[in-house]
Amino acid sequence: MAPLSPRQGEAALQVTDKETRMNIIEKSDKELEEIAFPMWDDLVLYSNKGQYGKFIRNFSYDLLLGLNEVEVGKQFAKSELTRNLSPEYDFLGFIRRGEHVTCLFRMRSKKKAGEWLGRMVLGYERGDIKIFAASIF
Numbered sequence: 001m002a003p004l005s006p007r008q009g010e011a012a013l014q015v016t017d018k019e020t021r022m023n024i025i026e027k028s029d030k031e032l033e034e035i036a037f038p039m040w041d042d043l044v045l046y047s048n049k050g051q052y053g054k055f056i057r058n059f060s061y062d063l064l065l066g067l068n069e070v071e072v073g074k075q076f077a078k079s080e081l082t083r084n085l086s087p088e089y090d091f092l093g094f095i096r097r098g099e100h101v102t103c104l105f106r107m108r109s110k111k112k113a114g115e116w117l118g119r120m121v122l123g124y125e126r127g128d129i130k131i132f133a134a135s136i137f
Helices: 006-020 029-049 061-066 069-078
Strands: 090-097 100-108 115-125 128-136
Touching: 029 090, 029 100, 029 115, 029 128, 061 128
Parallel strands: none
Antiparallel strands: 090 100, 100 115, 115 128
């Protein structure tokens, strides 16, 4: 096989980059539901159980780096809301932007009256779908 010229090498590299670069916003709603719902279910389950290590297992590397684990751990352990989320929720929809998808959920508590907005942001990191943000407010 003959070596590639610099121009051919650049073209081959660009094609490879485009092929390996995935963007979650290109997935259909059905595909996103199959990915997002189990991830959200896990967040609710492990939040209720107070299992912080399992709660953060699908977080992106950058999200993990940005967390103050001591402070988050205190909030996680002491929050009546985050320890008593109803496993039943209403899915409100997806918002696609850039290379991330925001998933929105109407949440309820088993102990507090009212409704809260659950938000989870998904995207690719090193070929895997990860959580880039998660919150209840």
